[in-house]
Amino acid sequence: MLPSDFINALRQAAGAANVLTDPADCWPYGYDNSRRHALPEAVAFATDHEVVHDIVALCYRYALPLVARGRGTGTTGATVPLQGGLVLSLERMDKIVHVDVDNRVMVVQPGATNQAVQEAAAVHGFFWPPDPTSAAFCTVGGNLAYNSAGPRAVKYGTPRENTLGLRAVTGSGVEIRTGVYTTKGVVGYDLTRLLIGSEGTLAVITEATLKLTPLPETKRLLQAAYRDIHSAAQAVSRIMAQPVTPCALEFIDGRAIAMIRDYARIPLPEQAGAMLMIEVDGQHVAIDAAVDSIRAAAANQGLLEIKAAGNDAETAALWATRKALSPALRTIAPKKINEDVVVPVSRMAELIGGLDELAQEFAIIIVNFGHAGNGNIHVNLLVNPDDPAELQRAERCLDRVFDLVLKLNGTLSGEHGVGIEKRDFVAREIATPALELMRGIKTLFDPKGILNPGKMLPPLIADS
Amino acid sequence: MLPSDFINALRQAAGAANVLTDPADCWPYGYDNSRRHALPEAVAFATDHEVVHDIVALCYRYALPLVARGRGTGTTGATVPLQGGLVLSLERMDKIVHVDVDNRVMVVQPGATNQAVQEAAAVHGFFWPPDPTSAAFCTVGGNLAYNSAGPRAVKYGTPRENTLGLRAVTGSGVEIRTGVYTTKGVVGYDLTRLLIGSEGTLAVITEATLKLTPLPETKRLLQAAYRDIHSAAQAVSRIMAQPVTPCALEFIDGRAIAMIRDYARIPLPEQAGAMLMIEVDGQHVAIDAAVDSIRAAAANQGLLEIKAAGNDAETAALWATRKALSPALRTIAPKKINEDVVVPVSRMAELIGGLDELAQEFAIIIVNFGHAGNGNIHVNLLVNPDDPAELQRAERCLDRVFDLVLKLNGTLSGEHGVGIEKRDFVAREIATPALELMRGIKTLFDPKGILNPGKMLPPLIADS
Numbered sequence: 001m002l003p004s005d006f007i008n009a010l011r012q013a014a015g016a017a018n019v020l021t022d023p024a025d026c027w028p029y030g031y032d033n034s035r036r037h038a039l040p041e042a043v044a045f046a047t048d049h050e051v052v053h054d055i056v057a058l059c060y061r062y063a064l065p066l067v068a069r070g071r072g073t074g075t076t077g078a079t080v081p082l083q084g085g086l087v088l089s090l091e092r093m094d095k096i097v098h099v100d101v102d103n104r105v106m107v108v109q110p111g112a113t114n115q116a117v118q119e120a121a122a123v124h125g126f127f128w129p130p131d132p133t134s135a136a137f138c139t140v141g142g143n144l145a146y147n148s149a150g151p152r153a154v155k156y157g158t159p160r161e162n163t164l165g166l167r168a169v170t171g172s173g174v175e176i177r178t179g180v181y182t183t184k185g186v187v188g189y190d191l192t193r194l195l196i197g198s199e200g201t202l203a204v205i206t207e208a209t210l211k212l213t214p215l216p217e218t219k220r221l222l223q224a225a226y227r228d229i230h231s232a233a234q235a236v237s238r239i240m241a242q243p244v245t246p247c248a249l250e251f252i253d254g255r256a257i258a259m260i261r262d263y264a265r266i267p268l269p270e271q272a273g274a275m276l277m278i279e280v281d282g283q284h285v286a287i288d289a290a291v292d293s294i295r296a297a298a299a300n301q302g303l304l305e306i307k308a309a310g311n312d313a314e315t316a317a318l319w320a321t322r323k324a325l326s327p328a329l330r331t332i333a334p335k336k337i338n339e340d341v342v343v344p345v346s347r348m349a350e351l352i353g354g355l356d357e358l359a360q361e362f363a364i365i366i367v368n369f370g371h372a373g374n375g376n377i378h379v380n381l382l383v384n385p386d387d388p389a390e391l392q393r394a395e396r397c398l399d400r401v402f403d404l405v406l407k408l409n410g411t412l413s414g415e416h417g418v419g420i421e422k423r424d425f426v427a428r429e430i431a432t433p434a435l436e437l438m439r440g441i442k443t444l445f446d447p448k449g450i451l452n453p454g455k456m457l458p459p460l461i462a463d464s
Numbered sequence: 465m466l467p468s469d470f471i472n473a474l475r476q477a478a479g480a481a482n483v484l485t486d487p488a489d490c491w492p493y494g495y496d497n498s499r500r501h502a503l504p505e506a507v508a509f510a511t512d513h514e515v516v517h518d519i520v521a522l523c524y525r526y527a528l529p530l531v532a533r534g535r536g537t538g539t540t541g542a543t544v545p546l547q548g549g550l551v552l553s554l555e556r557m558d559k560i561v562h563v564d565v566d567n568r569v570m571v572v573q574p575g576a577t578n579q580a581v582q583e584a585a586a587v588h589g590f591f592w593p594p595d596p597t598s599a600a601f602c603t604v605g606g607n608l609a610y611n612s613a614g615p616r617a618v619k620y621g622t623p624r625e626n627t628l629g630l631r632a633v634t635g636s637g638v639e640i641r642t643g644v645y646t647t648k649g650v651v652g653y654d655l656t657r658l659l660i661g662s663e664g665t666l667a668v669i670t671e672a673t674l675k676l677t678p679l680p681e682t683k684r685l686l687q688a689a690y691r692d693i694h695s696a697a698q699a700v701s702r703i704m705a706q707p708v709t710p711c712a713l714e715f716i717d718g719r720a721i722a723m724i725r726d727y728a729r730i731p732l733p734e735q736a737g738a739m740l741m742i743e744v745d746g747q748h749v750a751i752d753a754a755v756d757s758i759r760a761a762a763a764n765q766g767l768l769e770i771k772a773a774g775n776d777a778e779t780a781a782l783w784a785t786r787k788a789l790s791p792a793l794r795t796i797a798p799k800k801i802n803e804d805v806v807v808p809v810s811r812m813a814e815l816i817g818g819l820d821e822l823a824q825e826f827a828i829i830i831v832n833f834g835h836a837g838n839g840n841i842h843v844n845l846l847v848n849p850d851d852p853a854e855l856q857r858a859e860r861c862l863d864r865v866f867d868l869v870l871k872l873n874g875t876l877s878g879e880h881g882v883g884i885e886k887r888d889f890v891a892r893e894i895a896t897p898a899l900e901l902m903r904g905i906k907t908l909f910d911p912k913g914i915l916n917p918g919k920m921l922p923p924l925i926a927d928s
Contacts (some may be wrong), residue, residue, distance in 0.1 A: 025564045037839040102701040102810035103839075125705065147650045155514035158648065160657070161625045176898045182806045184622060184878035186611045186661045187886070188894045188921075189902045193624070197650045237566040241589065243678040244747065283708065283757075288749030293747075342646045346566035374648045375567075414648035422651070430652045434640045437908055438653045444904040457652075 013054035036077040040087040049206040059172030070139030076419025110141025126212035129156030146417035151248035154373030167207035171446025202445040216281035225272040231302020232274035233349040248279035249373030264324030294332035331383035343410035362397040376414035477518035500541040502549040521637030534603030540883025560670025574605025590676035593620030610881035613662035615712035616835030631671035666909040680745035694736035695766020698815040712743035713837030728788035797846035807874035826861040840878035
């Protein structure tokens with residue numbers, strides 16, 4: 001139970017209409033897009049920076065947990081209030097503060113959706129590169145919290161490469177401004193990138209200065225089917241080594257292709273063991289040559305078929321192939337487990353081979369797709385996590401998946417983050433000295449440990 | 465005087481041939497490219513990671529200052545050993561450890577020169593984007609220490625956008641590995657970017673995993689002369705708002721143009737108040753269209769003349785204009801003061817206008833050029849700093865320059881860093897709460913304060 005004088009002060013800070021305390025009202029704010037839930041003891045909706053500041057300062061005074069939250073599209077349980085306390089929803093802080101065309105800069109509040117940012121930028125001929133699949137719903141604050149990107153990262157980078165500065169409130173209730181309003185700046189340590197990807201454990205972001213990129217004149221999509229993953233992976237390396245970097249280089253494995261063929265009745269080559277979706281963008285005058293360069297790099301002995309969309313309808317038809325996958329997966333396994341590991345591009349074939357072996361060993365269907373240009377593979381375990389035996393088998397399998405990824409010089413997450421899901425595996429990737437520095441940084445920014453407690457960094461016991 | 469048992473242990477760690485203690489031998493390692501000097505009490509040359517590790521651990525044990533140093537091309541006094549102690553030279557750790565073509569990655573030791581990196585990458589059709597003017601001499605370790613870039617940053621970013629991971633030794637003598645070997649990764653806090661730009665105050669970098677970019681097929685250079693800075697600045701904004709981002713967008717002011725005309729006898733329009741050098745790169749098939757796009761964006765009422773180089777000889781002739789500036793400046797003021805402030809692109813004209821006023825007020829000739837696409841202007845005060853009166857006048861003028869830059873929402877340094885030169889101005893740009901966090905981070909990484917003491921962060925007294 002939260003102290004009643006805390007609740008009173010919270011109502012004063014946020015406005016009574018912006019505070020929920022009835023468990024039934026609070027319930028929906030205890031979820032994210034993982035299968036986890038914990039009931040917040042209160043929910044507050046911030047409307048501006050000052051409100052956030054006052055609320056964090058209040059939680060600091062009472063030493064109460066505070067979990068900042070956007071729209072809850074995260075998949076790792078990072079916004080699930082494990083230790084109760086307050087959920088601070090930022091979804092009403094959704095202003096586009098300004099678009100500064102001359103400087104290619106947009107200043108936004110954290111609750112603006114990714115799509116709202118894209119729309120406000122597009123009016124002026126710009127875009128913001130990070131483009132998670134959930135762009136229509138997810139907030140910029142969430143994108144920054146997990147450094148979430150999407151297909152375009154292969155050419156344009158992640159939030160860390162596309163954010164100039166932040167305004168935030170630390171766990172001590174202190175306002176900080178990080179970074180600059182310019183595309184260069186080397187005064188002081190880089191606190192901007194430190195906050196990006198810190199999953200709400202260091203500070204609550206209240207404003208972000210985003211770096212915009214001019215929209216390309218045009219795009220062209222290609223679809224290439226390969227006999228096996230080895231030839232597809234070889235093509236990815238060759239595509240990435242020539243001068244035309246694609247703006248999307250997506251991968252679908254053989255099992256996913258079979259599903260699309262069976263469930264969506266889209267005709268795909270029977271012998272296809274892997275497929276690439278490759279998009280190039282650029283000047284009108286250059287796009288045909290770009291397509292030719294990609295065709296040349298994509299060609300190898302395992303290539304079965306390559307198609308380039310000639311118009312919008314053909315582009316839509318090709319993307320339909322990729323988009324048919326999620327419904328197909330949902331039909332087979334509504335609650336599948338989806339991981340987003342990364343390996344060096346040259347090790348992708350080994351990863352997929354190793355996953356096939358693990359699928360057999362644990363008798364689990366594993367379907368893989370993802371952002372091949374970054375080696376960022378979404379590994380989907382088609383299990384029913386509500387069946388305890390199946391869940392346990394899946395967990396043992398995942399444990400081995402993570403070992404495999406690290407053996408291949410990869411990383412446990414490319415864009416979903418750690419949250420609760422991968423917290424206890426972090427110490428396998430990051431050695432104790434770096435983890436200790438991270439814990440020290442956590443204590444500096446959040447001395448009472450009130451910000452998103454229990455997330456991201458493994459508890460000390462995991463190291464011993 | 466360093467303790468003799470420290471010196472003995474140092475000889476053991478580095479090898480006797482890699483340790484200097486005679487003041488005459490140590491003398492040259494007390495300089496950088498600023499006008500500052502301090503005598504190190506000893507100099508050691510590291511040959512591999514283990515040696516660095518042992519030496520830092522030794523300095524930690526004895527609580528002695530350690531200043532890591534590349535080739536001393538920095539301009540801020542950052543490697544001048546203010547408090548004596550040991551200078552640790554990394555210039556002999558200059559191996560290109562490997563070039564991994566399939567993954568667009570190069571692993572290097574910190575003492576490799578930027579040029580050695582570019583040459584090793586070019587063999588495979590790649591480059592590493594950071595390109596300081598001193599590329600032939602400066603080391604990658606130095607580039608990382610100051611987050612130094614150059615003209616290409618406008619399109620390709622700085623070291624922070626082009627480095628995947630680091631191996632380093634903290635001030636406690638502890639090895640850490642940061643980041644990943646992949647182009648995505650969100651596990652743990654971003655210590656890689658925290659170390660980049662930290663000027664050797666947090667850790668000594670012993671290995672870096674660099675992200676490579678494919679070399680463009682071709683390049684084309686344009687030179688545009690404008691009546692005044694306002695029309696040039698307007699052109700810069702318009703160039704940056706259209707889809708063809710140039711790979712260099714350099715600026716020269718009217719006084720610099722006059723110097724080039726007078727000293728190098730290169731014919732430039734008499735009425736020119738500003739000049740832009742604009743380079744585009746890309747596919748052969750697209751380069752003419754790219755030049756057309758730049759021409760269109762560069763055209764305004766103040767444009768006097770625009771030329772595009774048609775071949776290599778013409779390109780060399782146009783770059784000769786820019787390259788004539790440094791010798792001309794050296795002729796007039798051999799020891800000029802060169803600052804590298806940054807303002808938003810849209811405020812460049814205001815900056816140059818303000819600098820003109822300050823030049824009059826302080827009776828100092830100020831010449832400006834720099835990386836206009838980033839708003840990164842090199843402000844050159846043509847004074848003789850050996851004349852105390854002139855130096856004092858210059859310092860008072862610089863004080864006002866920094867205030868002007870901050871008023872225009874800029875930053876004090878874009879690529880040179882802070883070192884000693886700007887240390888006492890940092891608190892004007894960064895407010896106390898963020899500075900306190902930075903000091904806390906410094907203490908975490910370097911609890912005894914042995915790494916590059918007295919640099920970058922202002923002493924506590926400056927805040928009060």
